[in-house]
Amino acid sequence: MPVTFTFGEMLSARSVIGTTLAELGETHDNLWVLTPDIGATLVEFRDKYPERFLDVGLAEQACVGIAAGLAYDGNIPVVSGMLPFLSMRALEQIRTDVCYPNLPVKIIGTHGGLVGNGGSTHYAVEDLALMCALTNMTVTSVGDPNMVGEVLRQSMSMPGPIYIRLAVGKKDKVLYAEGEHDVRIGKGIVARDGTDATIFTHGTTVAQALDAAEELAADGRSVRVVDMFTLKPIDEALIAQCADETGGKFVVLEDHLAYGGLASRIADVVADRGIRLNGFERLGIPQVYAGFGDDEELRDKHGYGLAATVAATRRVIAQPSWPTSH
Amino acid sequence: MNDDAVRPEGERPSVAELEERAYELRAKLLHLCGTYEGAVHIGGDLSAADIFTALFHYGLDVDPGDISNPRRDRFLLSKGHAAVCMYIAMSMRGFFSYEGIVETYGKLDSAYGMHPCKVQLPGVEASTGSLGHGLPLAVGMALSARHRGETHRVVCLLGDGETGEGSVWEAAMAARSNELGNLVAFVDRNRQLMTSFAEERVAFEPYPDKWRAFGWNVVEADGHDMASLVAAIDGLPAAQSDRPTVVICETVKGKGVDFMEHNLAWHAGSLGAADLERALAALESTRKKETV
Numbered sequence: 001m002p003v004t005f006t007f008g009e010m011l012s013a014r015s016v017i018g019t020t021l022a023e024l025g026e027t028h029d030n031l032w033v034l035t036p037d038i039g040a041t042l043v044e045f046r047d048k049y050p051e052r053f054l055d056v057g058l059a060e061q062a063c064v065g066i067a068a069g070l071a072y073d074g075n076i077p078v079v080s081g082m083l084p085f086l087s088m089r090a091l092e093q094i095r096t097d098v099c100y101p102n103l104p105v106k107i108i109g110t111h112g113g114l115v116g117n118g119g120s121t122h123y124a125v126e127d128l129a130l131m132c133a134l135t136n137m138t139v140t141s142v143g144d145p146n147m148v149g150e151v152l153r154q155s156m157s158m159p160g161p162i163y164i165r166l167a168v169g170k171k172d173k174v175l176y177a178e179g180e181h182d183v184r185i186g187k188g189i190v191a192r193d194g195t196d197a198t199i200f201t202h203g204t205t206v207a208q209a210l211d212a213a214e215e216l217a218a219d220g221r222s223v224r225v226v227d228m229f230t231l232k233p234i235d236e237a238l239i240a241q242c243a244d245e246t247g248g249k250f251v252v253l254e255d256h257l258a259y260g261g262l263a264s265r266i267a268d269v270v271a272d273r274g275i276r277l278n279g280f281e282r283l284g285i286p287q288v289y290a291g292f293g294d295d296e297e298l299r300d301k302h303g304y305g306l307a308a309t310v311a312a313t314r315r316v317i318a319q320p321s322w323p324t325s326h
Numbered sequence: 327m328n329d330d331a332v333r334p335e336g337e338r339p340s341v342a343e344l345e346e347r348a349y350e351l352r353a354k355l356l357h358l359c360g361t362y363e364g365a366v367h368i369g370g371d372l373s374a375a376d377i378f379t380a381l382f383h384y385g386l387d388v389d390p391g392d393i394s395n396p397r398r399d400r401f402l403l404s405k406g407h408a409a410v411c412m413y414i415a416m417s418m419r420g421f422f423s424y425e426g427i428v429e430t431y432g433k434l435d436s437a438y439g440m441h442p443c444k445v446q447l448p449g450v451e452a453s454t455g456s457l458g459h460g461l462p463l464a465v466g467m468a469l470s471a472r473h474r475g476e477t478h479r480v481v482c483l484l485g486d487g488e489t490g491e492g493s494v495w496e497a498a499m500a501a502r503s504n505e506l507g508n509l510v511a512f513v514d515r516n517r518q519l520m521t522s523f524a525e526e527r528v529a530f531e532p533y534p535d536k537w538r539a540f541g542w543n544v545v546e547a548d549g550h551d552m553a554s555l556v557a558a559i560d561g562l563p564a565a566q567s568d569r570p571t572v573v574i575c576e577t578v579k580g581k582g583v584d585f586m587e588h589n590l591a592w593h594a595g596s597l598g599a600a601d602l603e604r605a606l607a608a609l610e611s612t613r614k615k616e617t618v
Contacts, residue, residue: 037487039521057490057519057528058457085456117364117432119439121406121455291446293434301434 006177013145013169014041017108020149021045021078025052028156030075036063038081038109041169060085064093064105071103076156083109083165087127094161099136102160108152112141112165113204113255113285114298120289124165129260131163132232138185139232141165141203141254141262144175147229150183158185167204167255167295175206175227188235194224196317197249197279198242199309202229202262205253208299212309223313234265240275248278249316253309255299258284279316283308332387332398332478339383342614344552347418348379349613352582353606354414354424360602362431365594367440369586370485371411373516373549373577377483378408378415380555381512386481390420393449399478400467402452404460405485405514406441407594412450413438421449458491460484461511465497468509468570477565483512487519490528495540498570502541507567511542514549516579520593537572549575584608 022044025031033045034054046053056063060081067077079086086109087094098105110116112124131139138155142148142164155162162185166172181189191206192213199209206227213223224246226238242250250270252263263282270277283304290298299305339347352375359366382388387399403412410431417424422438430436437447441455452463464482471478488494501509515533517524524530534544543563548554558573579593580586583605597605 037490037519037521037527055522055527057524058488059490059492061492089456089458117440119441119443119455121441121453289443289445291434291443292432292436292439297434 007174009174010171011145011174012041013142013148013166013172014110016145016149017080017152017169018042018044020152022048024153024156025049028076031156032067032070032075032077033080034063034067034077035080036060036085042080060090061093064090064107065097067105068093068097068101068103071098071105072101076104076106078106078108078152081109082111082122083124083127084111084122087124087130087163091130095134098161099134102136104159105161106152106155106164107161108164108166110166110169113167114290114302115167115204115255115295117292117294119292123290125257125285125290126260127165128231128256128262129264132265136160137232138162138230140185140230142229143167143172143203143206143227145172146174146178147176147183151185151229154183154185165203172204173207175210186230186233186235188238189227189229190224191227192223192225194222195246196222197251197313198224198226198246199251199253199313200226200228200262200266201253202227202231203255204295205255205304208306208309209253211306212313215306215310216313221313221317228262231262231265234269236269236273239266239269240273243270243275243277247321248276249319250277250280251283251309251313251316252281253283253304255304256284258282258286276322278321279319281312281316283312332389332392332395341552341556344379344383344556345614347383348376348552349609351375351379351411351415351418352609355411356583356597356602356605356609358410358414358428358431359595360597360599361428362596364432365596366410367407367594369518369579369589369592369594370405370408370514370516372581372583372586373579374405374408374411374483374514375415375581376550376552376555377512377514377575377577378411380552380559381481381483382415382419384556385559387478388419390416390449393421397476397478400451400464400480402460402464402467402480402482403442403454404482405457405488406455408483409440409442409455410438412442416449457485457488458493461494461497462500464509464511465501465504465506468501468506469504471508472506477508479508479510479562479565481510481512483514486513486515486517486530486533487524489513489530498537498540498542501570505568506570507563508565509570510562511570511572513572513574514577515574516577518579518588518590518593521590523590534574537574541569543569543571545571545573547573547575549577550581582609582612
């Protein structure tokens, strides 16, 4: 990136996608970009490589199928669009045409979570559960806009498919200074260290978790925040380490259904590895169709806003502690 | 539209009256676009405003006082992003309060959002917004009406862009296969997608022939000429006939506001005070002056 942004500034993740793809198009002459009529931020690639850009119009299923066909022939296709439609309308194409033959198709898009005020047709809230169920799929959810570019760059050398989830992608808070963290697909990021509890989160709610940790620090609580931006494969070692180092007290916060996303991924690891916890709370969307409203209002209404995050973290810290072992 | 009328007796409005109502609908749309802070899908609202007016004030046999009458015509908005145009057209027909729409649109707990939800807003027939869903739903409702021996129509409004979705053509095939003459699709043929002019990316033409090839009765109308829309509605074959009908309405995205017409920047947007004034003045200049 030619311009450096610092913590707290707003940056459009969509524009990062556009510039990164244009940059990657130079070094990868087999990179294609496809979209079902969501191409406004792809113009830098489109104008530079019009012969490797395809806007199929409103046809998500064909878009993913065409990408798979390109990948069969040795190309690296990136499909960019709105995730509620890519993850559900084109689910069988992703599963059978992309994941089954393990092709390097990248699915990247916006509207993960209760964002954008479009109503329930336009919120992707089940997408991580669906994508994590697919064999061969790598599943990511990225909050920091600069990180989106890094994940895309790394994904170029991956032999199989990847799903990259963003919020609206218009104004995202820059969370990390350049080079502050080693961004590796499959490795969680300790965004803030602490010893009393860990908040695991991903995507747009990382900023909220950091705010909660800051608020708790004011009354002497030391809360770790883990940006678990890769949900699959999940960083099992980091989960075990956090159980050890933060008293076995976990809060999982996500802009996704409370069951089926990161909380379920972590609960699986905890059960499978026999990790002993002293408190576990999951904050996410309950089984409701969420309605209209601003992002923060909807999070508050549905019980996973900032106040709820602070309260849940206090509750897990207050739970009696047993020695952890695993 | 119905042998077994639901609507209370009364004369249907004249073409001139419908034109005036379409003007009023557009003015109300622009006011909402100037009031709400977020983006409104104003381009596709304006292209469909005459079709909505012709349907809710002339064509559809519906009664705002009796929204669950089984014999009512069903209307499905497949291009769900034109929800606000539907809400206002329905408010002008007596279904909802316009003030209620303007005051709460898009806000927490509002019934009126960017895409329509049947559960939150009774009177709306289906929850839509993801494109390509309306026509299959309409086929199901038309099949059910046939099965029950009812003679109302099921009317579905689609955008031309969304007919890129395969599900539209799966439903088109099923409608003809099941001889659903009680099914009518209106296509708002504004020739624009969100980010491009349609034919730049997708070869829709020869568009009417595509529907003919699927066995549909094809009617071509001027979607901004009320007389043309009324004639299309009056000419619909009986609901008992065996062919679904598509009315392909030639339209302009942003119609009525010169700086929005044919302009990709106005797929969705909001209007500041000065732009609202400019838009209303542009609209006023298109208003037909004949006495109503």
